[in-house]
Amino acid sequence: MKNIPVLKLGSILFLTVPENMNDAMAQYLEEDVLQQLHKTGAEAVVIDISSLEIIDSFMARVITETVQTTKVMGARIVVVGMSSVATITLLELGLDMSDIETAMDLESGLHKLGYRLQTIK
Amino acid sequence: MIRIKIIDEDDIIYARSEARQFAEAEGFSLMEKTRLATAVSELARNIYRYATSGQVEIEAINGEGKCGIVCRFIDQGPGIENIEQVMEDGFSSGNSLGFGLPGAKRLSDHFSIKSVVGQGTHIEIIKWK
Amino acid sequence: MADKTEVIFSQEFLYSIFDLAPIGIIIANSQGVIEDANQYICSLTDYESEELVGQKVELLLPERFRGGHVALRDSFFAHPTIRMMGRNRELNAVTKSGSELPIEVGLAPIKSDGDLKVIVTITDVTMKREADNKMRALSIELEEVSTPILEVWEGVAVVPIIGSLDTDRAQKLLESTLAKMKDARFRVTILDITGLTCIDTSVAHHLLRLTAAIGLMGGHSVLTGISPEIAKTIVRLGVDLGELKTCSTLARGLNYAITVLEEC
Numbered sequence: 001m002k003n004i005p006v007l008k009l010g011s012i013l014f015l016t017v018p019e020n021m022n023d024a025m026a027q028y029l030e031e032d033v034l035q036q037l038h039k040t041g042a043e044a045v046v047i048d049i050s051s052l053e054i055i056d057s058f059m060a061r062v063i064t065e066t067v068q069t070t071k072v073m074g075a076r077i078v079v080v081g082m083s084s085v086a087t088i089t090l091l092e093l094g095l096d097m098s099d100i101e102t103a104m105d106l107e108s109g110l111h112k113l114g115y116r117l118q119t120i121k
Numbered sequence: 122m123i124r125i126k127i128i129d130e131d132d133i134i135y136a137r138s139e140a141r142q143f144a145e146a147e148g149f150s151l152m153e154k155t156r157l158a159t160a161v162s163e164l165a166r167n168i169y170r171y172a173t174s175g176q177v178e179i180e181a182i183n184g185e186g187k188c189g190i191v192c193r194f195i196d197q198g199p200g201i202e203n204i205e206q207v208m209e210d211g212f213s214s215g216n217s218l219g220f221g222l223p224g225a226k227r228l229s230d231h232f233s234i235k236s237v238v239g240q241g242t243h244i245e246i247i248k249w250k
Numbered sequence: 251m252a253d254k255t256e257v258i259f260s261q262e263f264l265y266s267i268f269d270l271a272p273i274g275i276i277i278a279n280s281q282g283v284i285e286d287a288n289q290y291i292c293s294l295t296d297y298e299s300e301e302l303v304g305q306k307v308e309l310l311l312p313e314r315f316r317g318g319h320v321a322l323r324d325s326f327f328a329h330p331t332i333r334m335m336g337r338n339r340e341l342n343a344v345t346k347s348g349s350e351l352p353i354e355v356g357l358a359p360i361k362s363d364g365d366l367k368v369i370v371t372i373t374d375v376t377m378k379r380e381a382d383n384k385m386r387a388l389s390i391e392l393e394e395v396s397t398p399i400l401e402v403w404e405g406v407a408v409v410p411i412i413g414s415l416d417t418d419r420a421q422k423l424l425e426s427t428l429a430k431m432k433d434a435r436f437r438v439t440i441l442d443i444t445g446l447t448c449i450d451t452s453v454a455h456h457l458l459r460l461t462a463a464i465g466l467m468g469g470h471s472v473l474t475g476i477s478p479e480i481a482k483t484i485v486r487l488g489v490d491l492g493e494l495k496t497c498s499t500l501a502r503g504l505n506y507a508i509t510v511l512e513e514c
Contacts, residue, residue: 022130054137054155056162057221080468084428085155087466091459093159093224102468104432112468152425 003028006036012115013037016048017063026062033066037073044113045070046106050081060095067100078102080109122180127168127196136177137162143179143190149250157190157248160228163221164194164244172198172241182247189230189249200238208234274372279365280327282306282320291372296346307370312344330359330366340379343372352379397423399430406507407436408500410475412445420456424463431469438507439464442500444475454489461494470510472496474503 004025007014013036017029033045047066052059063079070077078101090097103109110117125136140161144154161177168175175196182191201207207222222244226232231247268275274291278284287302295302295310302309307323308316326333335341335355342350356371397419400408409427431439441457443449461471473496476484484491497503 020134022134024130054141054158054162056159056166057224058162058166078468082467084425084432084463084467085152087428087463088152088424089155089159089228090466091463092156092227093163093221094227095224097466102466104435104468108435108437108468 003032006032008036008040008042011041011043012110012113013040013042013045014048015045016050017052019051019053021059021062023058026058029062030066030069034069034073037070037075043075044115045075045077046109046113047077047079048081048106049079049086050083052086053083055082055086055090057093057095060090060093060097064097064100076101076113078109078112080104080106122178125177125179127165127172127175127177130169133162133165133169136165136179140177140179140190140192143181144248147181147188147190147250149190149248153248153250156228157192160225160246160248161192163225164192164246167221168194168196168198172196174198175241184249187249189247191245191247194244194246195241196243197241200240200242201234201236202238204234204236274370274374276302276307276370276372277360277367278307278370279367282308282323284309285367294345294351294372294374295343301346310343312342312350315342326357326368327359327366330368332359333357352376354378393419393422397426399427401434401436402440402504403508403511405435405437405511406440406504407431407434407438408440408442408504410442410445414447415453415456417452417456420453420460424456424460427460428463428467431464431467436469438470438472438510440472440474440500440503440507442475442503443473443480444477444500446475446480449480449483449487451487451489454484454487458489458491458494470495470507472503472506474498474500 004015004018004021013033015029015033018025021029036042037045047063049055049063055063067077067079080103082102082104101112103112107117123139125132125139127133127136137158141154141158144157149157161179165177168177175194175198178191178193178195180191182189208226209223222234225244225246229246230249232244233246234242234244236242268286269288271288271290274294275288276284276291277286284302284305284307287297287299289299292299292302308319311319333356335357341353341355343353344350352375354373354375356369356373358369358371360367360369397409397411400410402408407427407430409423411423415423427439430436441460443457446453457473461473464471471494473491473494476496476498495506497506
């Protein structure tokens with residue numbers, strides 16, 4: 001069972017949720033994030049969900065729980081790449097996602113976490 | 122018409138992807154395809170979680186000049202004792218956020234459910250184009 | 251003045267009314283066989299009367315409707331009443347050369363020598379169909395024009411909601427706002443309701459759903475154009491705006507939006 005790769009950039013952890021994640025992988029998702037946070041002392045996490053076409057209540061729960069546990073561990077976290085279509089279906093499913101911080105793309109996500117991209121001449 | 126047995130988790134993904142493809146073949150919009158696939162995902166997952174065995178049937182239909190996709194979720198699970206209760210938002214059981222039935226109903230154009238305790242549950246949803 | 255009941259029309263005259271009427275008329279029996287067809291329907295469909303008599307009515311329908319029509323015929327004769335067809339669904343007839351003709355059909359049962367038959371009137375509605383299609387296209391255009399999503403500043407969009415906001419329109423607005431937001435990367439969306447004619451619980455629900463969706467996608471929403479009247483209505487309706495930022499005018503909303511951008 002392949003784990004989801006967690007990339008580290010400075011004090012930020014990045015992970016991309018794969019398209020067809022199942023229960024088993026989902027367990028590892030949260031676990032991996034927390035382990036990496038603990039190991040590296042990273043301050044912020046970016047979860048990219050742009051490959052998810054469909055977000056059902058299971059996936060929503062995985063995301064929400066990962067966000068909550070990350071916050072409890074003292075790190076900031078933002079979810080990026082939510083599609084407009086998935087947003088609407090999530091609302092129609094009646095799920096409360098008000099606790100999670102989202103951004104439309106990676107750059108806005110980093111902005112929200114307080115980071116800026118700078119070119120070094 | 123296809124019938125997919127829900128045995129392991131990958132069958133949920135297969136069922137929703139098939140539903141999506143059926144809708145795509147009928148020319149549904151992206152929004153409607155996603156609503157259908159999400160509803161199928163919710164209901165198929167219920168079968169996987171709560172019933173020992175069950176299947177999903179997906180069919181394209183024509184009614185009153187409209188075309189639509191009908192999905193039936195038939196399981197031989199424990200059945201639902203109080204249907205009204207599970208159709209209320211916020212009802213939760215087991216370790217999930219509830220059966221996801223009210224959500225699936227909102228995503229569909231037609232939703233019907235029949236259940237007999239000890240025998241199983243039969244849910245039918247339709248999405249019109 | 252002669253009493254109507256006294257006037258007797260000759261057979262010839264009565265038949266002429268049928269034959270020369272400015273509307274297609276067919277008499278068919280309960281098996282769907284055409285027993286007579288007037289001149290108008292003949293010229294409409296390019297058939298001679300003799301070619302139609304003895305044929306099933308399905309001859310005048312495009313192939314794809316023929317199968318279903320038999321059942322419709324049977325149900326008519328099971329409960330024979332006057333019916334107008336083609337009002338809600340688009341009906342077409344097919345001419346001898348195979349071209350299709352938009353029509354509206356009327357059915358009326360009639361007894362003849364104890365047998366039940368049907369009078370079928372057929373009107374060519376080509377112009378009406380064209381006008382209907384034009385109306386539909388115009389109303390789609392109107393919808394798009396009436397809820398434009400305007401980028402007024404980099405990353406800031408204004409959506410002026412004018413007129414009424416019914417469920418259909420709200421749904422379309424939701425989908426198009428989110429899609430555009432994603433495309434153009436709007437960080438703040440200003441919903442201006444100055445032009446909103448009525449605000450009731452359902453409209454409020456649609457607005458709140460829209461702002462929730464914008465929030466879920468990581469954007470900010472601002473509600474502007476709130477008149478004292480609307481403010482009172484919102485409170486009376488018991489609508490909870492929660493954390494939604496509101497401003498009385500669009501100008502103030504724009505100001506707020508820019509400060510939000512600067513903070514990010």
